[in-house]
């Protein structure tokens with residue numbers, strides 16, 4: 001099922017297997033089910049040649065189709081639900097067809113699942129939610145004849161009965177109305193500070209709070225508690241503002257257990273009473289209407305074959321109501337892929353590659369391919385899937401127009417305090433945490449849209465149109481820029497409801513970008529000797545360290561090789577994006593070298609350890625180091641010291657951390673993925689500089705020339721000049737402008753004049769993923785809503801306000817990413833208050849929801865106290881010193897510019913070194929028989945030792 005539901009990591013074998021299954025098992029069933037499928041070249045195909053183009057991409061197609069049709073099923077149900085006679089609306093025939101395909105595709109999914117037990121783990125129930133479709137008997141609108149009541153109207157702020165619905169009083173208790181409170185959400189947050197010439201927080205291990213202090217700082221750190229981060233970091237998916245007021249009403253003892261789902265509303269009049277039978281009827285009805293097979297085409301707009309808005313249930317009913325319908329009470333149960341079944345987990349010392357079973361209660365939380373979560377309900381134009389539109393119902397300003405009006409500039413400001421290393425580190429961390437699933441073509445490459453006529457395009461195509469007066473592209477024959485909507489995913493238990501996205505990597509900070517998140521990847525990059533990773537060793541005789549292995553498998557994936565010989569390769573790592581920009585590849589090389597260095601030392605200390613043990617233990621140490629550096633050196637610079645404290649992100653100075661909470665879902669939130677953590681795009685400079693070991697500049701190259709083209713790293717000795725460049729070159733400031741190299745030349749092919757526009761992509765990505773506008777996210781973060789454009793004065797630059805006025809009809813329409821980077825930064829931080837809030841909240845969840853977090857002190861997963869003290873010594877500066885070929889000095893905190901007093905350059909030898917002897921493990925097992933003079937046992941031990949030493953010597957030779 002993995003191949004079906006997720007998309008990007010399918011290997012040839014998997015595709016072949018899938019294709020065989022489709023050919024041999026599914027197709028006959030489908031054919032007998034309805035005579036509507038043409039078999040072409042033994043593959044799933046349709047009469048239209050559209051599908052032919054993507055035929056090898058069947059897993060993606062199916063994923064898309066399953067999901068797209070889930071949406072349509074949702075819409076269909078909504079429609080059915082919202083019509084008074086509970087009969088289906090008359091949709092156009094293609095609508096019905098699409099809806100019906102759901103059923104078949106789900107069947108396909110189940111069958112494929114049945115034949116692939118190793119995929120069993122994906123998409124098990126990650127909600128832990130008990131669905132309570134019936135309203136509480138205490139509700140005035142309780143109707144025993146209704147299985148489900150959906151609200152016809154929704155206003156979560158003004159109906160106290162609605163709120164109490166979530167936590168009904170116990171039958172024995174007298175019912176009392178909760179007090180009326182003012183529901184106008186206007187927290188008196190202080191206005192953001194004026195732009196500052198920020199002096200960043202210089203991380204200092206002594207600054208880490210003790211655990212006692214942490215608890216004091218955040219006394220309500222249990223989920224469901226009122227106020228601050230605590231309620232938002234809970235595992236709840238309830239609307240946070242609602243939850244906040246609910247908390248105010250009920251006090252901290254309200255009954256929000258586990259993952260409280262958005263509640264079913266009653267009251268308010270005009271609600272819709274529904275039986276499960278109605279849903280079955282709607283599905284059957286759709287099935288009956290099937291006449292032909294068709295892959296859905298353009299489904300990104302509210303097109304004529306969508307139900308008319310007046311037929312569709314209110315958005316709130318879709319968002320809050322539909323997912324609550326227990327589809328296991330309907331015929332969907334029989335069609336829902338069996339992958340949704342829970343898995344059994346065993347407690348193990350090492351993380352799984354996929355992140356599965358990190359959480360023993362909710363095994364799939366944070367694992368590869370799980371659905372992304374949200375801080376706010378999605379804002380889709382149709383409530384389900386169509387990209388966000390303006391409040392007025394009109395289209396939002398075109399993304400490319402927003403890009404060139406707001407995000408382009410002749411000159412960008414440098415942030416002289418921050419180095420390029422922040423970009424590489426930020427991007428590596430991002431790749432460790434998130435990777436939105438995207439449909440791929442048959443070569444596992446990005447889908448091309450512009451080169452096909454609209455009716456021939458992949459269903460997920462949603463290209464960006466260039467206006468005629470585009471200041472840059474008007475000079476070139478380009479009117480269309482490729483853009484593909486992210487794959488829509490199937491949620492556990494097949495609920496109805498709005499579109500959601502899939503994260504194909506685990507959301508834990510677990511170094512999966514280095515090691516891969518699937519066995520096939522890890523196998524490819526491991527040496528299977530001494531716990532080492534594969535490397536290119538050619539320059540060893542010159543005294544230089546190894547390079548990453550060449551990416552000879554799938555060499556064009558994420559690599560621009562045009563104009564080069566066929567044996568020019570990018571580099572291979574655990575993540576397919578590691579060649580996206582050269583300095584990221586450099587950082588991957590640093591971690592490769594460091595991994596192998598640690599593995600070698602461990603193997604000397606513990607000669608009896610197997611390759612597997614050495615690999616896993618090294619991987620565990622490297623993950624811990626990355627966690628430590630990220631929270632100790634990187635995050636304080638990005639969000640500032642105050643935010644670190646406010647969100648409980650400071651690391652422990654001593655002892656173990658006790659913040660692990662199995663009720664916290666560490667899954668990636670869409671608002672973080674599509675907007676807040678893309679702050680990094682604003683700081684990417686137009687050039688990449690090289691420096692020598694004396695920290696003097698050598699030269700610079702255009703950024704576009706090293707995007708997906710890391711080839712110069714093959715030159716002996718060049719690696720160091722980029723490492724020195726990374727710690728000496730300043731980054732751009734986080735502000736509204738971006739480098740031209742990524743707004744006009746992103747992934748430009750050699751010899752061409754133009755590429756893609758990352759600003760436009762970010763804007764459209766946010767819209768297609770249903771990320772709400774900036775104003776809503778502000779409110780989510782506890783700040784006042786902006787009522788007029790002029791309220792933005794003091795929050796962003798005056799000129800930016802003026803441009804927003806020009807472009808957007810309403811302040812609520814402003815895209816989150818756009819205003820997020822435009823916000824003046826918090827004191828001592830790189831980002832403004834809204835991005836700081838979202839980033840901090842996500843990182844708090846990643847730490848608290850990770851059972852393998854390096855500071856944790858429970859079970860078999862913990863480091864010993866001595867080991868933990870060694871990990872706490874980790875300094876990024878020391879790692880760079882050790883990984884470079886020839887580095888003598890570096891500033892103490894290389895994410896920040898060197899400064900004679902606050903961040904002086906020090907000798908590498910003076911930086912604290914991690915002592916791995918705490919990992920020494922007595923190879924001789926303690927055995928009472930030995931103590932008792934049992935010669936036989938002693939002989940066995942000696943034989944075993946000899947055999948191991950021999951094997952090791954042989955392997956080394």
Ligand code: HEM
Pocket residue numbers: 422423424426427430434435436580581672673674677678679680681684707742758761762765
């Ligand atoms: C030269 C540097 C960089 C380049 C060329 C680059 C390019 C890209 C591209 C092409 C995407 C996919 C956009 C889409 O289709 O939605 C992306 C996604 C993303 N980028 Fe960057 N990026 C860079 C640096 C950074 C940095 C420094 C950060 C953070 C500090 C960052 C954070 C992200 C995030 C969070 C995503 C979404 C990833 C996902 O889940 O798929 N990027 N970037």
